[in-house]
Amino acid sequence: xxxxxxxxxxxxxxxxxxxxxxxxxxxxxxxxxxxAGVSHGTLYNLFGTREALIDDVVAGLAADRLGAAAEHxxxxxxxxxxxxYYVQRVCELQATDPAVADVVSGRxxxxxxxxxxxxxxQDAATRIIERARLAGAIRPDFTGEDLLLFFGTxxxxxxxxxxxxxxxxRRQVAFLLDGVRTEAAHGPLPFAPPAPQQIPDxxxxxxxxx
Amino acid sequence: xxxxxxxxxxxxxxxxxxxxxxxxxxxxxxxxxxxAGVSHGTLYNLFGTREALIDDVVAGLAADRLGAAAEHxxxxxxxxxxxxYYVQRVCELQATDPAVADVVSGRxxxxxxxxxxxxxxQDAATRIIERARLAGAIRPDFTGEDLLLFFGTxxxxxxxxxxxxxxxxRRQVAFLLDGVRTEAAHGPLPFAPPAPQQIPDxxxxxxxxx
DNA sequence: GAGTAAGTTGACCCAGGGGTCAAGAAACTG
DNA sequence: CAGTTTCTTGACCCCTGGGTCAACTTACTC
Numbered sequence: 001x002x003x004x005x006x007x008x009x010x011x012x013x014x015x016x017x018x019x020x021x022x023x024x025x026x027x028x029x030x031x032x033x034x035x036a037g038v039s040h041g042t043l044y045n046l047f048g049t050r051e052a053l054i055d056d057v058v059a060g061l062a063a064d065r066l067g068a069a070a071e072h073x074x075x076x077x078x079x080x081x082x083x084x085y086y087v088q089r090v091c092e093l094q095a096t097d098p099a100v101a102d103v104v105s106g107r108x109x110x111x112x113x114x115x116x117x118x119x120x121x122q123d124a125a126t127r128i129i130e131r132a133r134l135a136g137a138i139r140p141d142f143t144g145e146d147l148l149l150f151f152g153t154x155x156x157x158x159x160x161x162x163x164x165x166x167x168x169x170r171r172q173v174a175f176l177l178d179g180v181r182t183e184a185a186h187g188p189l190p191f192a193p194p195a196p197q198q199i200p201d202x203x204x205x206x207x208x209x210x
Numbered sequence: 211x212x213x214x215x216x217x218x219x220x221x222x223x224x225x226x227x228x229x230x231x232x233x234x235x236x237x238x239x240x241x242x243x244x245x246a247g248v249s250h251g252t253l254y255n256l257f258g259t260r261e262a263l264i265d266d267v268v269a270g271l272a273a274d275r276l277g278a279a280a281e282h283x284x285x286x287x288x289x290x291x292x293x294x295y296y297v298q299r300v301c302e303l304q305a306t307d308p309a310v311a312d313v314v315s316g317r318x319x320x321x322x323x324x325x326x327x328x329x330x331x332q333d334a335a336t337r338i339i340e341r342a343r344l345a346g347a348i349r350p351d352f353t354g355e356d357l358l359l360f361f362g363t364x365x366x367x368x369x370x371x372x373x374x375x376x377x378x379x380r381r382q383v384a385f386l387l388d389g390v391r392t393e394a395a396h397g398p399l400p401f402a403p404p405a406p407q408q409i410p411d412x413x414x415x416x417x418x419x420x
Numbered sequence: 421g422a423g424t425a426a427g428t429t430g431a432c433c434c435a436g437g438g439g440t441c442a443a444g445a446a447a448c449t450g
Numbered sequence: 451c452a453g454t455t456t457c458t459t460g461a462c463c464c465c466t467g468g469g470t471c472a473a474c475t476t477a478c479t480c
Contacts, residue, residue, distance in 0.1 A: 001426090001427095002425090002426055002427065002476080002477055002478075003477070003478085004426090004427070004428085004476065004477065005426075005427060005428090005477095008427085028466080028467055028468085029468075029469095030466095030467070030468085031467095038428085038429095039428060039429045039430065040429095040430090040469090041427095041428065041430070041469095041471085042427075042428055042429075044468095044469070044470080045427070045428075046427090050468095105416060106409075109410060122409075141398070142385075143403045144406075145403040145404050145405070145406060145408075146381055146382070146403050149367060149371075149378060149381075149403075149404070149409075149412065149416075150382065150385075152367070152370070152412075153363035153364075153367050153382070153416065154363075156363060156366055156416070157359060157362070157363050160362070161359075168359060171356055171359075172356070172359060172363070174389070175385070175386050175389035175390055176385050176389055178388070178389035178390075179384070179385035179386055179387070179388035180385055180388075180389070188351070193353045193355040193356050194355050194359070195355075196355060198355075199316075199332075199355055199358055199359075200316055206315060206362040206363065211456090211457095212446085212447055212448075212455090212456055213447070214446070214456090214457070214458085215447095215456075215457060215458090218458085238437055238438085239437080239438075239439095240436090240437070240438085241437095248458085248459095249458060249459045250438095250439090250459095250460090251439095251440080251441085251457095251458065251459060251460070252457075252459075254438095255457070255458075260438095
């Protein structure tokens with residue numbers, strides 16, 4: 001590979017990393033090229049497909065973060081607390097990084113590494129749930145699939161509220177946790193709900209252009 | 211208005227009603243015209259904007275359904291049961307009719323009648339929640355805004371699972387209800403979770419082209 | 421410092437959706 | 451039935467995004 005190609009690939013990786021993190025994995029490729037200061041032809045030339053770029057730029061990072069979350073969750077003495085930590089942490093990652101949200105949601109089935117990560121995350125989730133269930137901390141009929149669906153909706157919510165009420169998703173997480181754990185008590189809710197006048201904005205983002 | 215224009219408007223209303231119900235309120239207008247057997251120019255001519263068409267075709271229907279749900283919810287002796295009914299019923303409406311889902315989500319802020327309905331639904335929700343709270347059936351920190359956000363995510367989930375696991379959303383509703391009510395007991399979950407092999411499909415729909 | 425291989429560019433193609441409008445067709449009206 | 455008004459049509463414009471490729475530039479090699 002020629003030196004200038006190497007440089008361009010680097011510029012493209014940097015631009016992609018930025019844009020993926022800002023706006024998710026389906027940012028227009030031409031925009032990535034623009035930010036990298038390079039023709040979009042070059043992007044296609046060096047990476048071929050969006051999936052390859054994603055695998056190259058995002059996969060490792062996402063794997064690290066999700067892996068760390070799972071590991072930490074399993075290190076808790078209290079399996080129930082570990083479970084709660086995991087759910088919150090993954091949602092937090094999704095909220096702070098749209099790219100991670102897209103990874104967890106499996107939005108790009110064609111990106112190989114990414115799907116592998118997705119699978120690992122799912123396995124981790126299953127283990128964490130199983131552990132909490134055996135400890136009697138969560139209802140026995142809660143499954144990994146339930147959690148994944150929740151993550152999917154939570155990712156969308158987090159993105160929808162990001163500019164308006166960036167912590168609104170935390171309340172939904174709290175409802176889920178309270179709906180799933182066996183202990184009766186409701187903990188106090190984190191943060192206030194969005195103000196009524198924020199709702200139209202948030203709702204339209206939720207359903208609108210993702 | 212000329213007789214043929216009247217006829218065409220009727221054909222367009224019918225086609226729009228069908229397509230809105232099948233695929234939600236952001237179906238391409240040209241497709242509506244195509245199904246009506248009419249040029250898209252005629253659609254623009256007779257209705258002007260998508261919002262006008264929506265107001266004309268969907269608003270009344272949605273208002274009726276949501277209104278009936280609210281009314282029935284308030285007719286329950288047990289305020290907590292009324293609340294649970296309302297949440298389930300609204301989600302059910304969203305699941306069976308993408309158009310209603312879009313109405314509840316406020317996806318089209320420019321459609322006047324529709325926004326009015328949205329406001330009414332919100333008021334109803336607030337009343338139902340307030341009643342349940344006063345009866346001590348739900349946690350006191352749960353608000354109408356929380357419920358609306360939940361409806362927003364639930365609409366997306368229901369649509370995502372529609373073809374694959376059409377009742378998967380019911381479990382998330384159950385988690386919410388259990389997370390929100392003051393009684394300790396978890397009811398049995400409605401339906402099984404989606405099968406693991408269904409998850410990729412569902413997740414990609416959740417995040418994918420809405 | 422040529423010659424050659426490698427890489428870059430931007431004009432170009434496509435599809436899909438929103439929207440407009442001059443010309444032609446159809447329905448009323450007297 | 452002719453004249454007038456209303457309505458319809460489909461070609462046309464816009465835009466965004468994905469993707470390709472011939473012609474040009476640049477870097478490496480001898």
